[in-house]
Each structure stands twice: as structure tokens, then as C-alpha cells.
Amino acid sequence: MLNVHDINVFYDEFQALESVTVKIEKGQTVIVVGPNGAGKSTLLRTIAGLQKPRRGSIEFEGHRIDRMEAHQIVEGGISLVPEGGRVFPHLTVMDNLKVGSYNKGARPIAKQRLPQIFQLFPVLADRRNQRAGSLSGGERQMLAIARSLMAQPRLIMLDEPSLGLAPLVVNMVFEFIKSMKQEGYTVLLVEQNANKALKVADYAYLIESGKMVFEGKSEDFDKNPYIKTAYLGL
Amino acid sequence: MQAINKYGFYGQIILLVVLVMLPFIITSSYLNHIMTLILLWSFVATAWAYMARFGMVSLGHGIFLGIGAYFPTMMFNYWSFTPWIGIWVGVAIAVATAAVLGYACFRFGLLGDYFALVTLAVAEVSALTIMAFRETTGGSLGYTLRATGKISDMQFSDKRVYYFIALILLIGAVYIWRRIDRSPIRLALTAIEESEIAAASLGVSVIRYKMMITLLSAGLTALGGALYAQYVTYVSPDTIAGVGVSLSVCFKAILGGMFTVLGPFVGSTIIVALEEYVRISMGASFLGLSQIIFGISLLIMIIFLPKGIMGSMSLAISRKLNRID
Numbered sequence: 001m002l003n004v005h006d007i008n009v010f011y012d013e014f015q016a017l018e019s020v021t022v023k024i025e026k027g028q029t030v031i032v033v034g035p036n037g038a039g040k041s042t043l044l045r046t047i048a049g050l051q052k053p054r055r056g057s058i059e060f061e062g063h064r065i066d067r068m069e070a071h072q073i074v075e076g077g078i079s080l081v082p083e084g085g086r087v088f089p090h091l092t093v094m095d096n097l098k099v100g101s102y103n104k105g106a107r108p109i110a111k112q113r114l115p116q117i118f119q120l121f122p123v124l125a126d127r128r129n130q131r132a133g134s135l136s137g138g139e140r141q142m143l144a145i146a147r148s149l150m151a152q153p154r155l156i157m158l159d160e161p162s163l164g165l166a167p168l169v170v171n172m173v174f175e176f177i178k179s180m181k182q183e184g185y186t187v188l189l190v191e192q193n194a195n196k197a198l199k200v201a202d203y204a205y206l207i208e209s210g211k212m213v214f215e216g217k218s219e220d221f222d223k224n225p226y227i228k229t230a231y232l233g234l
Numbered sequence: 235m236q237a238i239n240k241y242g243f244y245g246q247i248i249l250l251v252v253l254v255m256l257p258f259i260i261t262s263s264y265l266n267h268i269m270t271l272i273l274l275w276s277f278v279a280t281a282w283a284y285m286a287r288f289g290m291v292s293l294g295h296g297i298f299l300g301i302g303a304y305f306p307t308m309m310f311n312y313w314s315f316t317p318w319i320g321i322w323v324g325v326a327i328a329v330a331t332a333a334v335l336g337y338a339c340f341r342f343g344l345l346g347d348y349f350a351l352v353t354l355a356v357a358e359v360s361a362l363t364i365m366a367f368r369e370t371t372g373g374s375l376g377y378t379l380r381a382t383g384k385i386s387d388m389q390f391s392d393k394r395v396y397y398f399i400a401l402i403l404l405i406g407a408v409y410i411w412r413r414i415d416r417s418p419i420r421l422a423l424t425a426i427e428e429s430e431i432a433a434a435s436l437g438v439s440v441i442r443y444k445m446m447i448t449l450l451s452a453g454l455t456a457l458g459g460a461l462y463a464q465y466v467t468y469v470s471p472d473t474i475a476g477v478g479v480s481l482s483v484c485f486k487a488i489l490g491g492m493f494t495v496l497g498p499f500v501g502s503t504i505i506v507a508l509e510e511y512v513r514i515s516m517g518a519s520f521l522g523l524s525q526i527i528f529g530i531s532l533l534i535m536i537i538f539l540p541k542g543i544m545g546s547m548s549l550a551i552s553r554k555l556n557r558i559d
Binding site: 048049050069070071074075079080081082086087088089090091095096098099100102103106144147148150151 | 418421422424425428429431432433434435436437438439440442
């Protein structure tokens with residue numbers, strides 16, 4: 001479904017990603033783990049079109065998307081939940097969700113989509129007229145995910161959804177990611193919380209200093225002695 | 235909110251009736267002139283606030299005023315090209331200029347202070363350009379529109395015609411503001427202001443929406459500049475281009491409240507009236523004093539009413555009605 005092939009990404013002269021290749025099949029939940037500053041967020045930003053690769057290609061459902069603008073990529077079916085959620089604090093929950101359905105494909109069906117979203121996130125239905133800034137951290141993350149789902153994505157990318165959340169809420173977020181998989185979404189998840197993320201993933205990548213250093217099924221990660229000590233704390 | 239809207243609606247009807255009647259009640263041509271200026275500047279300040287209320291504070295709208303004012307005036311003086319069409323040429327050039335400048339700013343993600351600084355430089359360039367071409371533009375001494383008194387040249391024997399032109403423009407600007415409020419553009423621009431990355435990753439075309447509002451704002455500003463020039467029949471880089479006038483447009487909108495539709499109108503009324511009053515009552519005895527008093531009163535008002543007069547008022551009313559947000 002998604003084919004990231006051999007990309008190099010730079011911030012000016014600083015190279016953030018070096019010949020990174022990632023493959024995702026339809027219906028899979030794929031995670032990318034790695035330390036701070038390894039390039040995980042850059043990878044997601046590049047797929048979302050917020051950053052352009054200097055080399056390599058990105059294909060989604062057979063179409064090249066690496067030269068497309070961010071909003072075209074969303075129309076094409078890829079949604080990014082940015083790090084920290086980035087809800088619009090001065091807009092109401094309802095308006096936040098509306099902005100999520102601004103692309104051409106999603107706008108006509110936004111009305112039918114809302115009840116489905118509210119069913120998934122009952123908390124948001126209760127707070128629909130509140131400003132997003134008044135929500136708790138967990139609720140904001142939920143809103144950020146809900147907002148991205150409004151865009152009708154086939155691939156949803158989550159950038160550190162558990163960041164800064166209370167342990168109980170982190171569990172909720174991961175439960176939700178599991179349920180998204182059951183709903184048929186393809187998920188690309190970036191996490192520092194490798195333990196929890198590996199439990200929900202079908203396939204995983206390890207990225208260090210901009211390079212993919214390991215990939216495999218969750219079980220392979222559990223078996224690898226280096227990853228065990230460095231990332232899983234076992 | 236319902237109650238405020240109702241009061242606001244009746245208030246606006248009354249205001250409109252008063253504004254329409256005013257030139258027939260007040261016969262002093264001097265006061266009529268001041269009132270026309272107030273409406274023209276209200277129109278320009280409203281157009282400026284189109285952008286500013288979404289976080290795009292431009293300190294360079296003088297360039298659009300200048301383009302709108304100079305092109306039709308010069309085309310008329312040199313080629314006898316009628317301003318009825320000339321002003322639209324000016325507007326078109328201003329919109330094209332805004333497209334180039336805006337695209338450059340938005341493509342490279344200039345936000346907030348950086349955007350303001352770039353636009354400030356643009357305003358200065360506009361004044362310098364006029365001075366550089368002093369043979370054709372009159373330079374810093376300014377430039378006078380040839381008087382013919384013919385309606386086909388947009389010159390009217392009754393000066394009140396311009397009052398009503400300005401009033402219609404202002405009503406138009408208020409109407410467009412309301413339309414924007416009801417359209418998806420408002421949500422998109424608010425989202426963009428709060429987080430460009432989040433908005434872009436949700437499929438909101440950041441540059442397109444920003445360009446849309448910028449071109450609209452620039453075009454209307456140029457229209458205001460064009461009518462100012464036709465009305466006053468004199469243009470100079472100090473009065474209609476450059477940094478000074480750019481800032482004074484901002485002050486008007488900020489003082490009145492740039493997030494409320496009538497804020498720019500209220501601000502322009504106060505500032506134009508204050509400027510005139512101070513200039514006439516003490517301008518002759520102490521040169522510059524009027525500017526000082528004007529500056530200080532502006533400072534006080536901005537410090538104590540950070541949301542502007544209209545913004546603070548509507549907040550106070552909603553508190554009173556016990557409907558905070």
C-alpha cells in the first residue's frame with residue numbers, strides 16, 4: 001500500500017534520513033521505534049508531504065506522492081496525527097472536527113461521518129461545544145485522532161500519540177489503535193514507548209540516527225538481544 | 235450570544251440610518267469632508283483587518299494604497315484615462331503585487347513577527363519607489379489630480395457623492411466580512427493561524443487560503459486608496475504610501491478592535507476625529523504637540539483596551555448577560 005523507497009531527507013545541510021525504506025501492506029499496523037531525534041517524525045512528515053525528500057520515492061497505492069503538496073496527499077487518503085496532537089485550542093471540538101473534513105473527498109460526507117466519530121469517541125460528543133483548549137491531554141489526543149479520521153484516510157499515521165499522557169490514558173490510546181486495526185485502517189505508528197507499541201504491531205522498524213538498522217515482526221524484535229537491552233529494558 | 239446578536243442587529247440598523255441621514259443634517263462642508271475621510275479609512279482598516287484577524291498582521295498595506303492611488307491618478311493626468319476604469323487597473327495591479335509578495339512570504343512560511351517585518355520593508359520600498367520616479371510621480375512633494383469637474387472623470391460638484399461611495403464600500407466590506415464568517419474560509423484560516431502543520435496535515439491548503447484572504451484584502455485596500463486619491467485629488471508618499479500610513483491603518487483597526495466587524499470603523503472614527511481636533515485646536519500654537527498628544531492617547535487606549543474598543547465592549551456585554559463564551 002505504501003512504499004517508501006530509499007529516501008534522503010535534509011533540513012538545510014543536516015541530513016535527517018539516509019536511504020530509508022519502509023513498506024506497509026493494507027490492513028497492517030506498522031511501528032517505527034527509535035530514540036529521540038532519530039528521524040521518526042521526519043519520516044512521517046515526509047510521507048505527509050510536509051517535508052520533501054532529496055532522493056528516493058514514495059508511492060501510495062501505486063501513485064508517486066513525494067512531489068505532491070500536503071493537502072493533496074490528505075485527499076489521496078493519508079492522514080497524519082502530528083506530535084502532541086496539535087488541536088486548535090481556540091476552536092470548539094466540533095469546529096476542530098470540521099477542519100478535519102476540509103479536503104475535497106471528505107467534505108460531502110462529513111455529516112454522516114460525525115455520528116460515527118462520536119460513537120467511537122463518546123467523550124468528544126459530550127464536549128462538542130467546548131473549546132479544544134479546555135480538554136485534558138488524553139482528550140486532546142483523542143480529538144487529534146478523531147479529527148484525522150474525519151478526513152477518511154485509508155492510512156493513518158500517528159506521531160508519538162502516548163507522549164506526555166498519564167499511564168492509564170496511554171493504555172487507552174493503545175487500545176484505540178488496536179480497535180482501529182479491527183476497523184480496517186492501515187496504521188503507521190511512531191513511538192518511543194517500544195514495549196507497548198510492539199504489542200499492537202504486525203511489523204516494526206528500528207531507526208537510529210536517520211538510518212533503518214533493524215526490521216522484522218514483533219517477535220523478532222523481542223528476540224534481538226541489542227533491542228532488548230536498549231529499547232525494551234528487558 | 236443570541237441576545238447580543240439581536241441588540242447588535244438593531245444597533246447596526248440604527249447606525250446605518252444615522253450614517254445615511256448625516257450628510258443631509260450636517261451642512262458644514264468641512265464636517266462632511268471629515269466624515270467622508272472617516273468612512274474611507276474605515277473601509278481600508280476593515281480590509282486590513284481581514285488578514286490581521288487571522289494572525290497575518292501586515293505593516294505594509296501602504297503599498298496597496300499607493301498603487302491604488304497613484305496608477306489611476308497618473309493614468310488620468312498623462313493619458314486622460316478615465317478613473318472609472320483606471321481605479322480597477324490600479325486594483326488589478328495591487329492584487330498582482332499582493333500575489334507575488336504573498337506567495338513569496340507564504341511559500342517560505344513567514345509567520346507572525348517575520349511576516350510583519352517583511353511587509354514593513356515593503357511599505358518603505360513603495361514610498362522610495364515613488365520618490366525614485368520623481369519626474370513622473372512628483373516625488374515626495376506629491377502629485378495633484380487634474381481637475382475637470384466632469385462626472386465622466388469621477389469628479390462631482392457635490393462632494394457628498396464621495397461620502398456615499400465610501401459608505402457603500404464600507405457596507406460592502408462589512409458584508410464580505412460576514413460572508414467570510416459564515417463560510418469554511420473562517421475555520422480554515424483560524425486553524426492555519428493556530429497550527430499550520432496541523433492544518434496542512436488535515437488537508438487544508440495553507441497557501442491557497444492565505445492567498446485568498448491576502449488578495450481580497452489587498453484589492454479592497456487599493457480600491458480605498460484609489461477613491462481617496464480621486465476624492466482628495468492629491469497624492470503623496472506620506473499620505474497614501476509608505477510606512478506612516480501603513481501603521482496608521484493598523485492603529486485604527488487595532489484601537490477599534492480588529493476581531494469585531496465594526497471595530498475598524500469605530501477606531502477610524504476616533505482617530506480621524508482626534509487627529510483633526512488636536513490639529514485644529516493646538517496645531518498652530520505648538521508645532522508637533524498634536525502628534526504627541528495623539529500618540530499618548532493612543533498608547534493609553536491600547537494598553538487599557540487590548541482587544542480594542544469594540545472587542546472590550548462586546549466582552550463586557552456578554553459578561554453582563556452572563557454568557558461568557
